[in-house]
Amino acid sequence: MASPVAWARHRPWPVLAVLLAEMTIAAAALRSGLEQLWPLLLVASLLVALIAATRAPRAGVAAAALTLTVQQITWQASLFAESGWRRVLAPGFLGLTVLLALSVLAAWLAGTLIRQRREYEQALHGHATAEAVSAERLRIARDLHDMIAHSIGVIAIQAGAGSRVIDTAPEQTRDALGAIEDTSRRTLSELRRMLGILRQAEPDPATPSDTEPLAGLAALDRLVASTADAGVQMQVRRRGTPAPLPPTIDHAAFRIVQESVTNVVRHVGTPRCQVTIEHRPGELLVQITDDGPGGASATGPGYGISGMRERVALLNGHLTAGPRPDGGFAVSARIPIPATAPGPSHPPQSIRAR
Structure with missing residues (x-):
């Protein structure tokens, strides 16, 4: 009689219907109550739990109601056939009736809890x-903003300077066009590198990567040169004992410097x-200051300051940006370095002030 249970996992409803039918027929044939058919009662409760756990909530309620109805009708009919209402209303049999109902209810609750837990985990x-x-979209947006904003700012300034002296100073025009070409090629190369990293969602360890590491503080020499081409002299000072930085901190520090300098070039x-x-220990x-009109670099529309705050916040650091008391604007970022930092991203290099 319990053989249909083998198909319970894939066809719980037909198996439950067969078991309930067997239960009814066996009770009528044996002319006794369900106490002799307790294995079928247990299996029916397990099927109720299975349906409640793997099917829709309505299916679980229907399975519990059907099982309880069939069991109660069979049980009460068997008692009534033996001694009438006197046996049906006996305190002991009333207790068994309640226990039978509670077992089905407990099975339904267990299956419902399992289903709800699975849905919650999903x-x-x-x-x-x-x-x-x-988070990945924000990271890409920050990188694109920091990289492209600086390059486009340099290109716009060089193009404007070249257009003003194209008739009177051909040599300066040639230098401006050269700076535009160099900045454009470098930006295109960085865009290709970034797209390569984005396309390589799951890199194969056995396949060597042809993408360069993300820019870090070692690229400040190049930033100094491009900023000088845009007409702003960028003076870099290093203090403390240089030490290898984790790649994420190294890259974030460079982007903060790049975005701050871009604001100086474009707005100040x-x-x-x-x-x-x-x-520091x-x-x-990382601190960037200028002597321009206070607040000018922060009041322009865009996402530069908010992007820097997001970068520093992701590294559990703190960033302040605002006008200086004696004029100008200052950006200051404090980034904690983990005690067990990963390997260095770039070896530190000395930077010549320009």
């Missing part, structure tokens, strides 16, 4: 996936700015 997984996608209108890189201090 919802958590979906939420985590959505957060990961959102001052011929110079100062960049300080200070290695357990943290890295």
